[in-house]
Structure formats: structure tokens, C-alpha cells
Amino acid sequence: MKLIEFTKHYPDEASCRLAFKQYREQEGVKCKKCGNTTHYWKKKREQWECKKCNHRTTLKSGTVMQNSKLPFQYWFIAMHLITSTKKTFSAKELQRQLGHKRYEPIWAMMHKLRLVMGMRDDEYQLSDEVELDDGFFKTVVAQRDKSEPLKRGRGSQQQTKVLVSVESKDANDEHNPKKHNKKKKVRFIKMRVMNSLKKDETTQLVEEMIEKGTNITSDKSNSYNGLNKNYDITSQVIKNEDVNKVLPWVHTAISNAKRMFLDVHHRIDDDFLQSYLNEFCFKFNRRYFDNLFDRLMIAAVSYRWNWLGEENG
Numbered sequence: 001m002k003l004i005e006f007t008k009h010y011p012d013e014a015s016c017r018l019a020f021k022q023y024r025e026q027e028g029v030k031c032k033k034c035g036n037t038t039h040y041w042k043k044k045r046e047q048w049e050c051k052k053c054n055h056r057t058t059l060k061s062g063t064v065m066q067n068s069k070l071p072f073q074y075w076f077i078a079m080h081l082i083t084s085t086k087k088t089f090s091a092k093e094l095q096r097q098l099g100h101k102r103y104e105p106i107w108a109m110m111h112k113l114r115l116v117m118g119m120r121d122d123e124y125q126l127s128d129e130v131e132l133d134d135g136f137f138k139t140v141v142a143q144r145d146k147s148e149p150l151k152r153g154r155g156s157q158q159q160t161k162v163l164v165s166v167e168s169k170d171a172n173d174e175h176n177p178k179k180h181n182k183k184k185k186v187r188f189i190k191m192r193v194m195n196s197l198k199k200d201e202t203t204q205l206v207e208e209m210i211e212k213g214t215n216i217t218s219d220k221s222n223s224y225n226g227l228n229k230n231y232d233i234t235s236q237v238i239k240n241e242d243v244n245k246v247l248p249w250v251h252t253a254i255s256n257a258k259r260m261f262l263d264v265h266h267r268i269d270d271d272f273l274q275s276y277l278n279e280f281c282f283k284f285n286r287r288y289f290d291n292l293f294d295r296l297m298i299a300a301v302s303y304r305w306n307w308l309g310e311e312n313g
């Protein structure tokens with residue numbers, strides 16, 4: 001969506017609230033108490049009332065905005081910026097543009113949006129033919145004050161391992177195989193931060209990301225030893241000069257993500273690397289969609305994230 005359309009559609013807080021209500025109703029409002037999906041709309045209070053048990057649901061509850069005190073318009077602006085920029089932008093920049101006094105709520109809002117992007121993508125698995133490899137991302141291990149989890153202290157640098165999988169297929173039958181100067185054509189990607197470098201975690205992450213029975217191509221590594229059972233895996237020692245032929249997209253994806261992060265974020269806390277990866281993958285996976293704002297809005301009304309230190313419910 002272009003900026004001019006965005007400002008026309010959502011000029012103020014009231015228009016954002018109304019649009020958010022419509023997005024929620026389009027996806028279906030479900031009563032938290034009894035599971036019923038038919039409601040009365042209480043206009044004055046801006047709440048839904050369950051037709052069965054009278055339980056009330058506020059506009060924000062059960063969505064990414066739950067517990068947020070920020071105006072709807074902030075969320076809409078953030079979603080517009082995230083989905084209309086090719087790269088990404090920092091919370092500091094958004095805070096400056098909004099003229100908001102405090103950094104933390106803006107920072108948290110952006111991370112919540114990235115987290116629901118990940119939850120949305122977690123609903124799909126890769127299949128068919130998949131390239132699999134890992135890459136290391138520079139992160140900072142923050143020394144966090146537990147009473148103020150969002151406060152960022154000094155930290156030490158480290159390399160965090162990320163498992164990357166990409167659906168890629170021979171492009172012989174495509175209309176324009178030379179477009180990317182690669183032999184294969186890429187479809188969807190997934191990236192997951194690894195806590196250990198062990199075989200069991202690799203197997204578990206792969207089983208979450210990739211459908212059983214998929215053809216997987218990977219570099220030779222002991223951490224893939226557990227994959228034979230459910231996958232048709234070809235692991236081979238790949239010479240440097242052959243990497244672009246055998247695993248072309250997995251390496252392109254890793255270097256594009258690294259460059260994007262480096263350009264925008266001064267430092268990446270290891271706790272939040274996954275969230276940046278979510279944004280990268282969500283946008284990449286929907287690169288041919290006309291209305292990315294719409295896609296993010298659906299994720300925003302459908303999921304909520306149990307944020308650091310927040311209570312359930």
C-alpha cells in the first residue's frame with residue numbers, strides 16, 4: 001500500500017479502531033470462555049458480547065495488541081512501515097517519527113509484530129525440494145535486569161547459529177530460468193535460531209519446518225544424521241566453488257538477511273534474533289503478494305504473544 005492510500009484509509013484513531021474491528025470479524029471472534037463465535041457488538045464500550053454466555057471481548061484482547069496502551073494508530077503506522085519498506089527499520093526511527101517519549105513501548109510493539117509474523121509462518125511447512133544449511137549471525141548476549149526485562153544493558157558479542165531451509169526447485173520448466181542467474185527457483189524460506197549445536201535439536205527443528213518425505217539437499221554434517229528416518233536427504237561434501245550450484249538459495253537468503261540487519265540494527269540481542277528473522281522470512285515469503293499490510297493485519301488479529309513477564313489471559 002502506498003503512503004497516500006494509507007493516510008486516506010486510516011487518517012485517525014477512530015478509522016483504525018473501526019478497521020481493526022472489521023479485520024477481527026472477518027477472521028472470526030471467538031469467546032474465550034465458551035468458544036462460541038456469535039456475538040453482539042456493544043458500540044459504546046467497543047466490545048463484543050457472547051450470545052451464549054455474555055462474556056465480553058475487548059477490541060484488543062486475544063490479539064497482538066492485548067495489554068498494549070499504545071493507540072491503534074501507532075500499530076497501524078508500524079504495520080504500514082514494516083510492510084511497505086523493502087528492508088526494515090529500527091524502533092528508534094519509528095519512535096522518532098511518532099514523536100513518542102518512551103523507546104521501550106515502541107520497541108516492544110515492533111517485536112510483538114515480528115513474533116506474530118513467525119506464528120503465522122509456523123502454520124506452514126516446507127515441502128517438495130528443500131535446501132538446508134546453517135549460518136552464524138553476530139549477536140549480543142545482553143546482561144538483563146530481570147525486573148526490567150526490556151532494558152538493555154551492556155553485553156558480550158557472540159555468533160548465534162541459525163538453521164535455514166529453503167524450498168528450491170530446478171528452474172528448467174520455468175518461463176524465465178535466467179532471471180536470477182541461478183539454476184534453481186526459490187519459493188518459501190524458514191529460519192530458526194539454534195540453542196545448541198546438537199543433532200537432536202537439528203532434527204526437532206527440521207521436523208517443525210519441513211514436511212516428512214521431503215527431498216533435502218545439505219552439506220555433509222553430523223548434525224543431520226537424525227534426518228534419514230523421515231526424509232530423503234542427500235548430504236554431500238560441497239566444495240566452495242560448487243556452493244552456488246548445490247545450495248544457491250540458502251546462502252543467498254543468509255547473506256541477504258545479514259546485510260539487512262547490519263544496515264538497520266546496530267546490535268541484535270540474541271534473545272530477539274528470531275524475531276528479526278521472522279520479519280525477514282514473512283516478507284520474503286509474501287514478496288509477490290499485492291497487499292502485505294492485509295496479511296500482517298490478519299496475523300495481528302489472529303495471534304497474541306505471551307510477552308516477557310506478562311500474565312496469561
Ligand SMILES: [Zn+2]
Pocket residue numbers: 031032033034035036050051052053054055
Ligand atoms: Zn461465551
